[in-house]
Amino acid sequence: MSELQAIAGIRLRSIEDGCRQLADILELQAPVAPKVLIAALQSEEYARNLLICRRTPVFLATLLANPVGSPPQEAGSGKGTLELMKEASGALARWGTVGFSVVDDEVLEQRLGACLACPNLRSSGSAANALHKLMKTRASCALCGCDVEKKARMSSERCPGEDPQLTGHNRWGQPLSVA
Template identity: 30%
Template sequence: MTGILPPDIANAPSPEGAAKRLGEALGLNGPAPMEATRRALSEALYAKALWSSRKIPALRDQLLAAAGQMRISGGADDTPTNAQLVAKSIKGALKWGMEGLKPAAPWVIQRRLGACLSCPHNVPAPDKLVYRGAKVAVGKDARICDACHCLINTKSAISTEHCPEKHPSQPELSRWEEPWVPPEKHPKGPW
């Protein structure tokens, strides 16, 4: 049991009962797939991502379809998994929402984008489920920062976001030429 799902799902008497209740809670026209149900019941990160996506059908359906493919932990590289990216973006969106959904000023966005365009961490978005979904909204040429795994165009427009990298010649500033904030204190979101 993950502690993320409601008790009627987490404590269902059978996997089939949990799948039926999860399907209802997610707004499906039947039970949730068994593989996704088992994973949601046993892995908190997947459960959190799935539960948080219940009002975003396209993302919910991608998470359900990829239940057997998504890597939750482990691996040789430090690239976050799809579930980790979804959880990270939800935290960032909640932080931004709690602070009034205020966009950054246009001149701030321009400065940030200029810094990102010349940054060595600016790379094409990898072929991961979450980024494929984001490309629908952002465009097929979506680029990310490989230091934080955020979508550059979106993150630079959010007032509460910070660049995780120090300026190369001014260590008290970030590459965005704003006061540097240690990454562990950043709102979490792959924008």
């Protein structure tokens, strides 16, 4: 397997885990930032450049500090803290009705992989919403404002984005219309 395929094939249990895996591929001592992981998974060109420059510290540092193709930090769901808190409360209530069950590791990896490949994924940064800062959110969805790592684990939750390759389904493979 080529190293580029290794990046594309990163299996996630969390974004933090993916950051460590990418750091290992790049032979770094510390995990990469979430925005670097997101950019590397969304842009083959950026991933290739990381691999090419991994043994040239000055170039690699520049690439790591400026992930090409990463979503702008200011872009987001546009939802305020109060609206996000209401949605989070609703998600917690739905989760409680299913006994706080979580998905198995295989489903979690599939969901996180879909989120990381989605153009609506936003890396949390200095412009993050106050609630995201409080929850230590590393990446959120621009469609719903949710912390993707937390939402992907909850068996009661659904992706709000339509899958461009599977009509009538969301990016997690679930039917869009729920009766």
